[in-house]
Amino acid sequence: MPKKLQSPARKLPRKSKRPKRRYLLFGLKSESQLSPKQAFDAVMGACRHALGVDALKKEGIWFIVFNPASGRGIVRCSHKSVSAVKEAVDGIKGAETLLVSGTMRKIKPRLRF
Numbered sequence: 001m002p003k004k005l006q007s008p009a010r011k012l013p014r015k016s017k018r019p020k021r022r023y024l025l026f027g028l029k030s031e032s033q034l035s036p037k038q039a040f041d042a043v044m045g046a047c048r049h050a051l052g053v054d055a056l057k058k059e060g061i062w063f064i065v066f067n068p069a070s071g072r073g074i075v076r077c078s079h080k081s082v083s084a085v086k087e088a089v090d091g092i093k094g095a096e097t098l099l100v101s102g103t104m105r106k107i108k109p110r111l112r113f
Contacts, residue, residue, distance in 0.1 A: 019060055019078040019079070019080075020078065020079040020102070021060065021076055021077070021078065021079070021102070022076070022077055022078070022079050022082045022100055022101070022102060023064070023074055023075070023076055023100070023101050023102070023103070023104055023107045024074065024075045024076075024077065024082070024085060024086065024089065024097055024099070024100050025072060025073075025074055025097070025098045025099040025100075025101070025107050025110055025111065026043065026072065026073055026074075026075065026089045026095055026096065026097050026098060027070075027071055027072050027095065027096050027098050028042065028071045028072075028073070028092070028094060028095050029071060029094040029095070030071065030094055033068050033069075033071075034066075034068060034071065035068060036065075036066040036068065036073075039063075039066040039068075039073055040063050040066065042092055042095070043063060043073070043075060043088075043089060043092070043095075044056070044061075044063055046088040046089060046091055046092050047061050047075075047085060047088045047089075049088070050084060050085075050087060050088035050091065051081070051084055051085075051088065055081070059077055059078045059080065059081035059084075059085075060076065060077060060078045060081075061075065061076070061077045061081065061085060062075065062076040062077070063075055064076055064104075065111070067111050067112065070111065070112060072098070072110070072111050072112075073111075074104075074107060074108075074111065075089070082100060086100070098110070
């Protein structure tokens, strides 16, 4: 009987070594309804301008979702860069940071309002 092929074990960092994640709920106010692409460009452009291109990957800044109906979206970042990302989002005209959380469970219900 031939040997069963095994997939190589994934070498993920231990949970204690992974960076702590924070989720920012932001709101964008506009006269017309914004598309997710426009929201992505605005938020990530502001973060890129404030932190630099290298910091986007290093700090783990990630655009998660945007709800065009409510004008709210979620950005993920590391716990060390929360204040810088908040300043970048608040620097956008008509935008504000509504909530910072460590879990998606707490932040997701507030995305719809």
